Amino acid sequence: ETGVTQTPRHLVMGMTNKKSLKCEQHLGHNAMYWYKQSAKKPLELMFVYNFKEQTENNSVPSRFSPECPNSSHLFLHLHTLQPEDSALYLCASSHDSGGGTAQYFGPGTRLLVL
C-alpha cells in the first residue's frame, strides 16, 4: 500500500461514545498532521507531530486527543464529542514540517456525531 491511508472512511458516533481515527503513511516521512474540514469552511490545522513529538496544537478542545506512537502512525482519539464536531478529518504527512516541503493527504474520515 502506498501514500497516506486513513481508517475508517466513515464513522457515526453518539455523543457519549469513544472512538479512534487511524492514519498510516508509507512515505518515510517524519511529520504528520491532523486537519478538520467542516462543511463550507476551509481546512483547519489541528495538530502537528515531528519525529513523534507534538509541535503544534491549534487550540483544539481536549475531547480530541492525538497519539503518535511512531513516525508512520497517527491516531485521533475522540470522546464526548458534540454534533458540531461532525466534519471530514484529514491526515497528512511530509518529509519535515518546514515551509519548503509538500504535504500529502489521506482520503479522510467523514465523521457524523449524533
Place this chain on the structure above:
Amino acid sequence: DAKTTQPNSMESNEEEPVHLPCNHSTISGTDYIHWYRQLPSQGPEYVIHGLTSNVNNRMASLAIAEDRKSSTLILHRATLRDAAVYYCILRDASSNTGKLIFGQGTTLQVKP
C-alpha cells in the same frame, strides 16, 4: 503566513490550457508558493511549489512573477478530472510549524 488572493471561480474547456492566477503582494523573501487542489469528496492533493524560479512537474507548471507578488498555476491540457478547488498558499521557509492555511481557493469547472 502572508495572505493570497484568488478568483472565486474559473471555467475552462476540456483539452485547453488553464491559467489560475494568485496574488500575494505581501509575500516575504522566505515564503514558498504552494498549490494544492481538492477534488469533490477527497482530501487535498499537492500540485506544485516554488520559491523564485518557474517550476514544472508532471501535473502542472508554476510561473512566478519577477517581483514574486503574483504567480500562475498552469494546467497545460485540462481534463474533466481537473475540476477541483485550487488553493494557492504561502509558507515561510524559516517556519517549522508545518501550518498550511487554506483559504477559499478557486473552483475550476471544466466543460467537455
